[in-house]
Amino acid sequence: MLPAEVLLPHLYPSAVLMLNLLLPPTSAFFPNFWSLLAAPGSITHQDLTEEAVLNVTLQLFLEHPPAGRPPLRLEDFVGRTLLADNLFAAYFGSGSLSRRFRAALGEVSRANAAQDFLPTSKNDPDLHFDAERLIQGRTRLVTALRETLVAARALDHTLSRQRLGAALHALQDFYSHSNWVELGKEEPHPHLLWPRQELWNLAQASDPTCSDCEQLSCLGNLLDLQLLTSGYFGIHPPKPPGKCSHGGHFDRSSSQPPRGGINKDSTSPGFSPHHELHLQAARLALLASIQVFSLLRSRLGDRGFSRLLDITPASSLSFVLDTTGSMGEEINAAKIQARNIVEQRRGSPMEPVHYVLVPFHDPGFGPVFTTSDPDSFWQQLNEIHALGGGDEPEMCLSAVELALLHTPPLSDIFVFTDASPKDALLTNRVESLTQERRCRVTFLVTEDPSRVQIRARREVLSPLRFEPYEAVALASGGEVIFTKDQYIQDVAAIVGESMVDLVTLPLEPPIVVPGRLLTFTVDELLQRITVRLHGKISSFWIRNSAGISQGQEEGEGPLGHTQRFGQFWMVTMNDPPQTGTWEIQVTSEGTPRVRVQAQTSLDFLFHFGIPVEDGPHPGLYPLTQPVAGLQTQLLVEVTGPGSRDNAEDHGPYFSHVILRRVPEGTEVGRVPLEPTGLQKRGRLAASLPPTLLSKPGSFSLELIGQDRAGRGLQRAALQPCTVVPVLLELSGPPGFLAPGSKVPLSLHIANFLGPQDLDLRTSVNPNFALTSNISRVHLGQNESTWGRLWLEVPDSASPDSLVMVTVTAVGREASSVPTTHAFLRLLVLAPAPSPQDQLAASTDSTCPGLTPASPDFHLSTSVTPGRAGRGMASSLWWGTVGGLLLLLLGLTSW
Numbered sequence: 070m071l072p073a074e075v076l077l078p079h080l081y082p083s084a085v086l087m088l089n090l091l092l093p094p095t096s097a098f099f100p101n102f103w104s105l106l107a108a109p110g111s112i113t114h115q116d117l118t119e120e121a122v123l124n125v126t127l128q129l130f131l132e133h134p135p136a137g138r139p140p141l142r143l144e145d146f147v148g149r150t151l152l153a154d155n156l157f158a159a160y161f162g163s164g165s166l167s168r169r170f171r172a173a174l175g176e177v178s179r180a181n182a183a184q185d186f187l188p189t190s191k192n193d194p195d196l197h198f199d200a201e202r203l204i205q206g207r208t209r210l211v212t213a214l215r216e217t218l219v220a221a222r223a224l225d226h227t228l229s230r231q232r233l234g235a236a237l238h239a240l241q242d243f244y245s246h247s248n249w250v251e252l253g254k255e256e257p258h259p260h261l262l263w264p265r266q267e268l269w270n271l272a273q274a275s276d277p278t279c280s281d282c283e284q285l286s287c288l289g290n291l292l293d294l295q296l297l298t299s300g301y302f303g304i305h306p307p308k309p310p311g312k313c314s315h316g317g318h319f320d321r322s323s324s325q326p327p328r329g330g331i332n333k334d335s336t337s338p339g340f341s342p343h344h345e346l347h348l349q350a351a352r353l354a355l356l357a358s359i360q361v362f363s364l365l366r367s368r369l370g371d372r373g374f375s376r377l378l379d380i381t382p383a384s385s386l387s388f389v390l391d392t393t394g395s396m397g398e399e400i401n402a403a404k405i406q407a408r409n410i411v412e413q414r415r416g417s418p419m420e421p422v423h424y425v426l427v428p429f430h431d432p433g434f435g436p437v438f439t440t441s442d443p444d445s446f447w448q449q450l451n452e453i454h455a456l457g458g459g460d461e462p463e464m465c466l467s468a469v470e471l472a473l474l475h476t477p478p479l480s481d482i483f484v485f486t487d488a489s490p491k492d493a494l495l496t497n498r499v500e501s502l503t504q505e506r507r508c509r510v511t512f513l514v515t516e517d518p519s520r521v522q523i524r525a526r527r528e529v530l531s532p533l534r535f536e537p538y539e540a541v542a543l544a545s546g547g548e549v550i551f552t553k554d555q556y557i558q559d560v561a562a563i564v565g566e567s568m569v570d571l572v573t574l575p576l577e578p579p580i581v582v583p584g585r586l587l588t589f590t591v592d593e594l595l596q597r598i599t600v601r602l603h604g605k606i607s608s609f610w611i612r613n614s615a616g617i618s619q620g621q622e623e624g625e626g627p628l629g630h631t632q633r634f635g636q637f638w639m640v641t642m643n644d645p646p647q648t649g650t651w652e653i654q655v656t657s658e659g660t661p662r663v664r665v666q667a668q669t670s671l672d673f674l675f676h677f678g679i680p681v682e683d684g685p686h687p688g689l690y691p692l693t694q695p696v697a698g699l700q701t702q703l704l705v706e707v708t709g710p711g712s713r714d715n716a717e718d719h720g721p722y723f724s725h726v727i728l729r730r731v732p733e734g735t736e737v738g739r740v741p742l743e744p745t746g747l748q749k750r751g752r753l754a755a756s757l758p759p760t761l762l763s764k765p766g767s768f769s770l771e772l773i774g775q776d777r778a779g780r781g782l783q784r785a786a787l788q789p790c791t792v793v794p795v796l797l798e799l800s801g802p803p804g805f806l807a808p809g810s811k812v813p814l815s816l817h818i819a820n821f822l823g824p825q826d827l828d829l830r831t832s833v834n835p836n837f838a839l840t841s842n843i844s845r846v847h848l849g850q851n852e853s854t855w856g857r858l859w860l861e862v863p864d865s866a867s868p869d870s871l872v873m874v875t876v877t878a879v880g881r882e883a884s885s886v887p888t889t890h891a892f893l894r895l896l897v898l899a900p901a902p903s904p905q906d907q908l909a910a911s912t913d914s915t916c917p918g919l920t921p922a923s924p925d926f927h928l929s930t931s932v933t934p935g936r937a938g939r940g941m942a943s944s945l946w947w948g949t950v951g952g953l954l955l956l957l958l959g960l961t962s963w
Contacts, residue, residue: 070816074310082550084342088571093401093862098111098112098114098116098245098332098334098335098351098354098905099113099686102946106189106902110336111335111336111337114178115182115238117237117241118177118178118234118237119240119596120358121358121359121361122174123156123182124151124359125359125362125366126153126156126170126378129366129371132306135161135162136741136818138160138162144925145159149563151173152750153167153708154708154709155165159872162418164670166382166670166672166708167708168570168672168708169379169382169477170378172379172479172507173230173378173379174378174486175229175706176234176379177237178231179691180231180234181235181237181238182234182238182689182690182691183234183690184196184197184239185403185685186681188798188802188815188817190235190803191566192685194206194301194306196239196304196803197206197245197246197685198242198299199243199246199299199300199301199315201271201274201301202735203243203247203268203297203299205544205833206239206643208270209541210236210261211262211264213231213235213239214233216231216805216896219869221233221365221367221369221373221377222869223869224441225475225830225871225894226376226377227903228871228896230712231894233377233727235803237363241354241357241358243258243261243354243355243357244354245333245354246299246315246331246367247330248278248294248299248313249353250296250333250343250346250349250350251294251296251331251343252297255353258357262360268297268929269297269674270295270297271296272296272297272298275759276293276298276311277311278291278292278293278296278298278312278313279292279300279312279314281326281328281329283327283328283329283332285338285339286342286345287343290313290329290342290357291331300312300314300315300320300331300332301322304321304322304683305720306817308322311327313327313330313331314329314331314339316330316331316332317330317332317339317340317342318339319340319685321684327883329528331343332344333346333347333350333687336665342927361858364641368884376441378799379422379477381418381422382418383414383418383422384419384420384421384479384480384481385409385422385425385427385476385480387423387426387431387476387482387483388431389427389428389429389468389472389484389489390403390427390485391429391463391486392487393455393456393487394454394455395487396455396515397455398452398515398557399486399487399515400455400485401558402485402558403450403483404450404451405561406562406565407450407564409871410445411447412750421443423439423476423480424438424441425438425439425444425470425475425482426450427468428453429464429465429468430463431464433464434464434465434471437475456571461487462491462801463486463489464492465490465538466490466492466493466495466496468484468806469497469499470495470499470502471834473499473503473506473508474894476508478532478721480509481506481509481511481547481564481801482511482671483564485513485515486514487515487516489534490537490538495706496537497877497887497890498875498877498890500891501543501544501791502890503541503545504545504693504788505693505890507787509547510541510542510547511547511549511550512541512542512543512547512548512549512550513540513552513557513939514535514540514549514552515554519666528824535551543731543732543789544767544788546573546788546789548601548603548664549604549635550634556634556637559634560637563639570672572662572669572671572672572785573665573784573786574590574591574595574651574666574667574784575784576589579597579652579729579792579867580660580733581655581657581660581661581662581663586653587653587663588651588652588653589650589651589783590649590650590651590780591613591648591649591650591667591783593777593782594721595667595668595669596645596668597641597642598642599639599640599665599666599667600639600640600663600664601638601640601662601663601666602637602638602639602640603636603638603661603662603663604636604660604662605658605661606621606655606656606657607657607658608620608656609638609654609657610653610654611651611652612651612652613628613647613649614649614650616650619631621633628643629642629643629709636847639906648780653697670708670709671708671721671782672709672784672786673705674705674706674708675704675705675706675770675786676692676704676867677691677692677693677694677702677790678690678691678692678704679701679702680700681729694790694791694792695790696762696791696795696796697759697764697765697792697795697822698759698762698820698850699754699796700757700758701756701759702727702754702755702757703770704734704754705742706750706751707752708751721755721774721776721782722774722775722782723774723782723784724741724742724774725739725741727739727770727772728769729768730767737761737768740755740756740761741753741755757823762792763822765886766791766792766887767789767790767791768788768792769785769786770790771784772785772788791887792829792887794820794822794825794880794887795825796820796821796853797816797849797878798818798891799876799892800814800817801860801874801895805895805896805898806860806862806866806896806898807862807898808864808868808897809863810861811861812891814858814860815855816856816857818854818856818878819852821851823850824848824849824850825847825880826880827845827846827847828844828845828879829843829844829846830877830879831843831858831874831875832875832877833872833873833875834875835870835872837860837863837866838860838861840858840861841857841858841859842856842857842858843856858874860872860874868873868897868898869897870896871896871897872895872896873893873894873895874893877890878890
């Protein structure tokens with residue numbers, strides 16, 4: 070069995086010679102697509118990361134034929150842009166959504182880009198292979214990869230993706246910031262991921278490496294082409310005499326002799342003195358990134374690797390259950406629905422990939438149970454029974470918060486209860502966490518007068534006691550469904566229906582106004598449309614664009630099937646629905662809620678960012694929510710037919726985004742959407758000026774455009790967004806927490822509005838000791854400040870346990886201004902031996918101290934045994950990376 074470093078030279082040269090097809094000149098590296106405004110035609114960290122993931126995903130699909138479908142053929146993808154939507158359609162079937170996969174990939178890409186913006190990382194030479202700190206950089210790289218694996222095995226995939234993004238950034242920077250390309254190398258460094266091996270011919274402190282260069286282009290400024298070096302950036306650490314600079318517009322060291330620099334981050338000589346070698350560096354960085362993903366696949370197994378990147382159209386199943394004595398019917402209903410979902414979807418592409426269960430009562434909640442095994446989940450659920458504790462209220466929101474910490478993003482959480490929350494003070498924090506996690510929470514509340522004898526009440530409870538549930542549901546895009554015992558079995562059936570990816574169709578007006586019709590637009594890509602109505606409704610009717618109407622009578626009608634469960638109505642329309650404008654008329658007491666949802670292949674993801682023009686590189690700094698007073702970019706990623714690989718395909722497109730206040734529904738603004746980056750990726754951007762976001766509060770996003778026939782096309786975001794009053798950034802150590810340690814955390818607060826007086830509150834889950842040197846702050850406009858927190862991890866802390874630190878900024882004056890939250894995810898990990906000790910204890914030298922996973926895979930019902938258990942010797946390199954290289958020879962993916 071030959072070691073990987075022996076095989077690499079035999080595999081890479083031929084592939085690298087052909088990579089001009091993959092990376093044509095028209096297309097460190099700069100962080101993300103926004104950077105291309107400064108350096109058009111460059112290849113970014115985002116490009117490299119996405120292309121590597123898509124190549125490894127295709128290889129995974131090629132090795133495991135889908136069930137009941139023809140196997141994928143490599144030749145079908147040669148010469149075409151590799152797109153996630155096309156891969157999913159080819160493997161899982163037409164209409165299969167890649168939304169979660171693209172969201173997971175976006176998490177990795179944004180974590181990668183953030184290394185150039187975060188205060189704790191942007192100027193650290195060890196994280197960018199700068200300042201000749203190559204050995205230290207490799208140590209940090211290998212550590213980040215180890216943390217990626219540990220977090221993935223602990224099922225904390227969000228944290229795993231964050232550490233993976235950091236690792237990929239460092240790895241890719243090596244080929245741009247060092248002189249590896251200038252040394253004439255045509256393959257990735259064979260020892261960069263193997264700390265036991267030497268890096269070869271490192272330049273020493275006394276070795277001069279660069280000559281003075283006065284021009285923008287400095288290709289000939291390296292002195293000794295046999296020594297491996299990297300450039301110095303800025304003034305920390307200071308550049309010694311004779312050493313190379315990073316170079317470019319933002320590098321203060323490049324004006325000190327020897328002037329110039331050696332970076333290959335972009336195609337622009339103003340930023341990259343060695344810009345002529347940008348493509349060569351990008352090719353090697355891409356191959357090295359593929360190597361990392363292949364290592365992760367070998368260590369996690371194919372199933373674990375698929376979970377890490379959500380390579381599935383399936384959702385997760387997350388239950389929060391009230392276990393008090395009056396909840397027998399609800400618990401049985403939850404069990405029935407869980408059993409149906411598990412059995413009906415077992416072995417199919419829609420089988421849930423992650424299960425979460427959180428019980429609660431009073432005064433306790435939890436513990437949380439997470440698994441990827443449906444049988445383990447069912448066994449745990451089956452052991453839950455309604456016992457004691459029958460009085461109201463209960464610790465419901467604490468349990469919901471715990472579920473949110475352990476549920477993957479873009480998932481549904483279902484809460485079964487018959488009690489109001491005892492912990493309503495958590496409402497705002499849970500609202501913010503649902504938006505940070507992009508998870509939808511649906512409450513199924515059994516409010517049955519017959520239960521008065523069963524559930525005792527300590528006091529007369531307000532009829533508004535369920536408002537916290539309404540607030541969390543509104544913030545998350547979920548619902549509160551009130552029902553009775555006799556309906557709970559039927560109402561619980563919406564659990565399975567909601568786990569299918571649904572889009573929300575905008576209503577005009579967005580809320581029910583007496584005397585006005587509600588209208589919505591049906592396009593040709595919609596199917597299984599459902600209209601849901603909540604409230605004291607006396608009558609309603611629905612009319613399609615052809616003039617056919619249906620009233621509130623239960624059962625089958627001319628448009629579809631109507632069901633009523635107390636004050637909850639659901640109308641499921643027949644397929645295919647009539648395209649055009651539909652109308653709804655509702656007569657009711659009070660203000661009812663109406664929601665229209667549908668299944669479709671055309672949807673969108675979104676996030677926000679701030680353009681950054683200074684620092685190491687220009688780019689877009691990602692934000693969870695927009696900040697009042699800041700120029701903000703809205704980034705939209707269309708999933709489905711909106712991302713095309715045929716330039717002549719005049720398919721559906723979105724032209725504008727509408728912002729509406731929540732819950733009023735008044736329009737705040739309408740902003741054009743502009744294509745950005747590679748058009749085939751389906752990325753759109755809208756510039757949101759500070760005047761549009763000048764007032765803190767919630768707003769919804771609606772995309773409007775046209776379908777293929779020129780008819781109206783509309784989609785609404787799953788949940789609203791919140792303009793927060795201040796920018797609140799919480800950062801911690803790059804690594805994990807060790808039991809018995811005291812860890813410093815940094816807090817940055819910036820204000821872009823008028824003067825603000827803020828109280829700062831901290832919390833941590835689980836309840837570790839947390840102290841802070843800042844509890845109050847006064848900030849004027851465009852002022853900022855820093856604070857320090859110390860987190861004490863007890864000796865008894867369980868390894869691989871998740872820790873969530875929350876900082877909340879609250880306006881001191883009573884007002885309707887929303888609070889601002891910053892969340893930081895950390896993982897407890899027992900102290901690890903040094904990389905050298907890990908390798909010495911390992912039977913395989915390919916990844917420090919981590920043994921291969923057992924073979925498994927579960928993308929389809931008919932699979933071949935996974936090859937994830939093999940080492941990184943010839944079989945893995947040829948089976949995984951070698952096969953990818955064959956693909957790279959023919960792809961034109963940029």
